Amino acid sequence: xxxxxxxxxxxxxxxxxxxxxxxxxxxxxxxxxxxxxxxxxxxxxxxxxxxxxxxxxxxxxxxxxxxxxxxxxxxxxxxxxxxxxxxxxxxxxxxxxxxxxxxxxxxxxxxxxxxxxxxxxxxxxxxxxxxxxxxxxxxxxxxxxxxxxxxxxxxxxxxxxxxxxxxxxxxxxxxxxxxxxxxxxxxxxxxxxxxxxxxxxxxxxxxxxxxxxxxxxxxxxxxxxxxxxx
Numbered sequence: 001x002x003x004x005x006x007x008x009x010x011x012x013x014x015x016x017x018x019x020x021x022x023x024x025x026x027x028x029x030x031x032x033x034x035x036x037x038x039x040x041x042x043x044x045x046x047x048x049x050x051x052x053x054x055x056x057x058x059x060x061x062x063x064x065x066x067x068x069x070x071x072x073x074x075x076x077x078x079x080x081x082x083x084x085x086x087x088x089x090x091x092x093x094x095x096x097x098x099x100x101x102x103x104x105x106x107x108x109x110x111x112x113x114x115x116x117x118x119x120x121x122x123x124x125x126x127x128x129x130x131x132x133x134x135x136x137x138x139x140x141x142x143x144x145x146x147x148x149x150x151x152x153x154x155x156x157x158x159x160x161x162x163x164x165x166x167x168x169x170x171x172x173x174x175x176x177x178x179x180x181x182x183x184x185x186x187x188x189x190x191x192x193x194x195x196x197x198x199x200x201x202x203x204x205x206x207x208x209x210x211x212x213x214x215x216x217x218x219x220x221x222x223x224x225x226x227x228x229x230x
Contacts, residue, residue: 004170005102006109025104028091059087066208071215078214081121085114086207089165093199103199106169108162115162118210119154126217135217161209168202 005020012018039052049057063083067075092103104110126135139150 004107005104006107008102020102021104021107021110024092024095024102025110028088028095028104031095032087032091063207067211070208070211072211072218078125078211081117082207082211082214085117085210086203089114089203089206090200092169093196093203096196096199103169105165105199105202108166111166111169112162114165114206115158118161118213119158121210122154122213122217125214129218138217157209157213161206165202165206168198 005024008020010018010020010023039050039056042050043053044050060079060083063086064075064079067078067082072078089105092105095101096103105114123135126138129135130138140147
């Protein structure tokens with residue numbers, strides 16, 4: 001049993017190795033890129049649309065609505081980043097139905113990379129919305145004493161994003177592996193479906209938390225910390 005796909009090594013020379021995390025990450029990226037190309041190459045404005053285009057439009061509209069409900073007035077500006085986060089994590093969960101597939105989100109290195117993306121993008125959108133001075137000023141509101149606490153909050157929530165996603169995905173994979181060993185029949189199938197549901201929920205939570213952090217950073221009235229919904 002592997003605690004992380006990092007432990008599955010496919011090729012290694014010295015300290016350089018290619019593990020399951022890298023392989024399955026690039027596999028998901030390839031599938032998503034190819035799928036996006038095939039679906040968008042023949043988009044139609046008429047009422048006669050392919051099922052894939054309808055599915056894509058439902059997904060995009062759903063993400064836009066969620067971004068707007070969080071409080072961002074121009075959701076299309078954030079669709080690329082938030083949508084990519086959700087689709088990647090969701091695709092990693094869906095691919096667990098493939099025998100032998102190890103979700104890269106079960107690796108702390110992958111979840112840390114995703115969390116660092118959020119860590120970088122939040123101030124980027126905040127500075128773009130309020131300017132450098134306005135964004136930095138939000139760290140010392142309502143008083144200068146809040147500066148270290150706000151800085152600690154930036155780091156701690158990044159760690160929380162990485163560890164939360166990693167813990168949930170890894171624990172789900174471990175439970176399924178144990179049940180497949182003990183009772184390799186109907187019950188593991190049920191747990192696989194439950195793990196799939198958990199993965200989709202984690203994709204939603206991760207993307208929503210990223211949206212909440214961006215919304216807090218882009219508020220013109222100052223930085224307001226919002227509670228973690230989980």
